[in-house]
Amino acid sequence: MTAVQPLKTTAWMALRDVPWRAYLLVLPALSLVAVLFGGGLVLAFLQSVGLLGLTGDGGFSLAAYGAALGDEQFWRSLGLSLYIAFTATALSTVLSIGLAMLLREAGRWASFACQLTLPIPHLVGIAGILLLLSPSGLISRLLYSLGWIWISSDQDFPLLVNDSANIGVMTHFLWKEIPFMTLILLAVLRGIRPELGMQARALGATPWQCFWNVTLPLLRPGIVSASLIVFGFVFGNFEVPFLLGSTYPKTLPILVYQAFTNVDLNQRPVAIALGLLLSLISIALIALYLWLGSGQPFRRRLGGQP
Amino acid sequence: MSETAYCAMQNLTKRFRGVPAVRDLWLDLHQGERLALLGPSGCGKSTTLQLIAGLLPPDSGQIVLDGRSLVGIPPERRDMALVLQKGLLFPHLSVGENVAFGLKLRGVNRADREAQALAMLAQVQLTGFENRRPAELSGGQAQRVALARSLVIRPKLLLLDEPLSALDANLRGDMQELILQLQADTGVTLLIVTHDQQEAVVMADRIALMFDGCLRQVDTPEALYQRPSDGTVARFLGxxxxxxxxxxxxxxxxxxxxxxxxxxxxxxxxxxxxxxxxxxxxxxxxxxxxxxxxxxxxxxxxxxxxxxxxxxxxxxxxxxxxxxxxxxxxxxxxxxxxxxxxxxxxxxxxxxxxxxxxxxxxxx
Missing domain, CATH: 2.40.50.140 (Nucleic acid-binding proteins)
Structure with a gap:
């Protein structure tokens, strides 16, 4: 038997027994984020409470928050933002699940096709929607040239951009996000063993029960993360509702932008307060969604014994 | 023989891209019988099992179970249960929920299905495991849960596809005992697919030996060993x-x-x-x-x-x-x-x- 040579202890190995080693290792990356993003947040917060700024006496004040929350426009905008974010996320989630199920057996081309819209900038997409859906757009013209009786001029075409129902905005988000979500869900679906479906069928599951009881629960992690990304993105998106959305009310990001670019510099703290509120709401919703999406609140134990 | 057949496979044929995987298969099972479908890899025995379970449609022929033709009947309405290799459990469900799965599909209310699942878990000696996750189980435990999950729905026919081949030798012996015990207790008709002649001999009343998609000999283990129909059969059995x-x-x-x-x-x-x-x-x-x-x-x-x-x-x-x-x-x-x-x-x-x-x- 040969004696085991004691390994040379290096600084790296000394770290091995530190319980929070993993956190220590991400520290460099984390500090970069902390300085650039966290620092910005701190500066923004200081401006919003009047401790730092171009105007005012430099004393602590929550006046900007009061002004933001007291404005009726804020609540209308919040409602609109939530409506757009929830509707767009829900629609793209449901449609993506359906599309992914349809493409489940398809070859590599399906994933490739889903990537096609990814590199297209939102502005190009918006321009496309305007060209297609506006009252003088392609679809309107096509219908007119086909001689559809109810289209005798561009006034007869329903308003689909800058409309109060935000159909143009939804159309754009669905066009952009469905392929993205389908791409993620396809990858998750391909990781689910097909034998599980076979096993469920052999235990008495109809194809629908099989989807509902086996495939969908196994897809859940993918659905949660993909829809979270979509929700966070849509909720904070500026250019799409700005160019395609309803003229009144406007979404929260537009409200922030307008307050920030206002010639009245006294509006600046309000703009920042609005921005911080937007982030807070976003974070709270995402945390709630993650908790619900983990399935933990619904998991129950059998047998009644602890 | 055919007048007492509980499950009858008649003239079953299945081709994949023109290549026959199962050819003109006739096989009868009696109620409460243990039959092993034995053969080397790729001989068509798993395909046969999937034809019986309804997971594949046959090109021709039919299966009759308990007097009912299964032509065009989807797997979920065949009153069968299938246990696959490695006891494929649903990873998102607890052990108890896995066992109760088939009952839930049949609309059994929660209290009843949980009680039945717990009783079934006790029968496979896994009392107290109901709240574990499948990932926390050993191979043998997972296979026992899979058995419980299949037996709890009281199938007319229990199909086992290479159920023990992923287990090590000692565990395999214990599992064979357990399956035989459960079969004796429940009286379920059992069809086990295996490539292991030892397993077939231990587990089955009769063995159906299959080569190249065709049945070569269907007999008791003793007869197969002592009176093989030809050299191929004799060589396969050692x-x-x-x-x-x-x-x-x-x-x-x-x-x-x-x-x-x-x-x-x-x-x-x-x-x-x-x-x-x-x-x-x-x-x-x-x-x-x-x-x-x-x-x-x-x-x-x-x-x-x-x-x-x-x-x-x-x-x-x-x-x-x-x-x-x-x-x-x-x-x-x-x-x-x-x-x-x-x-x-x-x-x-x-x-x-x-x-x-x-x-x-x-x-x-």
């Missing part, structure tokens, strides 16, 4: 002694000149075989019939027996597996006794050198 011979009534003349006595009558050219464990090796000439003087050419101890290779004066090679207590030195002379009732023969075909599939697991 047969090693095959000789050409010419029969005249009960007398047999081997091609090398030795002559033997049979306990049944045959005529003309035959193939004769004897299981290596039925050959008796004697140090002295203790009897007179079917005794061949031999030389020990090889002796190998395998733990449970001694495997001898013997050669006769005429150059015939014969394998004998004798109890480990008997010891023979290489080069020693001895006498091989081939009891007439242990000899089995079938007519020699013109050139019946069919490709013999190698058994994947040799008996230990």
């Amino acid at each position: 047969g090693v002694n095959f000789f050409g011979a010419v029969a005249a009534g009960n007398r047999l003349r081997l091609t090398d000149g030795d002559s033997l006595t049979l306990d049944s009558a045959h005529q003309g050219p035959v193939q004769v075989t004897i299981r290596p464990e039925r050959v008796q090796v004697l140090a002295e000439r203790l009897c007179s019939t079917n005794l061949l003087p031999v030389t020990v050419a090889q002796s190998r101890f395998t733990g449970t027996q001694r495997q001898l290779v013997l050669t006769t004066a005429a150059g015939l090679e014969l394998q004998a597996w004798v109890p480990p207590g008997q010891s023979f030195a290489v080069g020693q002379t001895a006498y091989a006794h081939l009891p007439p009732e242990a000899l089995w023969c079938w007519p020699a075909a013109g050139n019946a050198s069919v490709a013999v599939p190698e058994p994947e697991l040799l008996s230990h």
Whole structure:
């Protein structure tokens, strides 16, 4: 038997027994984020409470928050933002699940096709929607040239951009996000063993029960993360509702932008307060969604014994 | 036989891209019977199981279960349960929820299905495991949960597809015991697919041996071992002694000149075989019939027996597996006794050198 040579202890190995080693290792990356993003947040917060700024006496004040929350426009905008974010996320989630199920057996081309819209900038997409859906757009013209009786001029075409129902905005988000979500869900679906479906069928599951009881629960992690990304993105998106959305009310990001670019510099703290509120709401919703999406609140134990 | 058949496969055929995987299969199962579908990899036995379970549609033929034709009946309405290799549990459900899965699909209310699941878990000796996740189970435990999940829905037919091949040898023995016990308790009709002849012998009342999509012989384990229908069957079941011979009534003349006595009558050219464990090796000439003087050419101890290779004066090679207590030195002379009732023969075909599939697991 040969004696085991004691390994040379290096600084790296000394770290091995530190319980929070993993956190220590991400520290460099984390500090970069902390300085650039966290620092910005701190500066923004200081401006919003009047401790730092171009105007005012430099004393602590929550006046900007009061002004933001007291404005009726804020609540209308919040409602609109939530409506757009929830509707767009829900629609793209449901449609993506359906599309992914349809493409489940398809070859590599399906994933490739889903990537096609990814590199297209939102502005190009918006321009496309305007060209297609506006009252003088392609679809309107096509219908007119086909001689559809109810289209005798561009006034007869329903308003689909800058409309109060935000159909143009939804159309754009669905066009952009469905392929993205389908791409993620396809990858998750391909990781689910097909034998599980076979096993469920052999235990008495109809194809629908099989989807509902086996495939969908196994897809859940993918659905949660993909829809979270979509929700966070849509909720904070500026250019799409700005160019395609309803003229009144406007979404929260537009409200922030307008307050920030206002010639009245006294509006600046309000703009920042609005921005911080937007982030807070976003974070709270995402945390709630993650908790619900983990399935933990619904998991129950059998047998009644602890 | 067919009037008592509980489950009957009639003329089943399945092709994949024109290549037949199962050809013209006829097989009957009696109620409460344990039948093993045995064959090498790729012989079509798993395909047959999927045809029975309804996971694949047959190209032709039909299956009748308990008087009902299953043509066009989807898997969920066939009153069967399937256990696959590695006990494929649903990873998102707890052990208890896995067992209750089939009951939930059948609309059994929560209290009832949980009570039944717990009772079933107790039957597979997994009391207290109901709240574990499948990832926390060992292979054997997962397989027991899979069994419980299948039995709790009281299937008319329980299908097991290589259920023990992922387990190690000791565990496999325990699981075989457990499955036999559960089958005896529930009286469920059992069809087990396996490539392991040992497993088939231990688990089944009858064995259906399958090669290249065709059934070759359906018989009791004893009959398969002692009276194989041909050389392919005998070789798959571990047969090693095959000789050409010419029969005249009960007398047999081997091609090398030795002559033997049979306990049944045959005529003309035959193939004769004897299981290596039925050959008796004697140090002295203790009897007179079917005794061949031999030389020990090889002796190998395998733990449970001694495997001898013997050669006769005429150059015939014969394998004998004798109890480990008997010891023979290489080069020693001895006498091989081939009891007439242990000899089995079938007519020699013109050139019946069919490709013999190698058994994947040799008996230990």
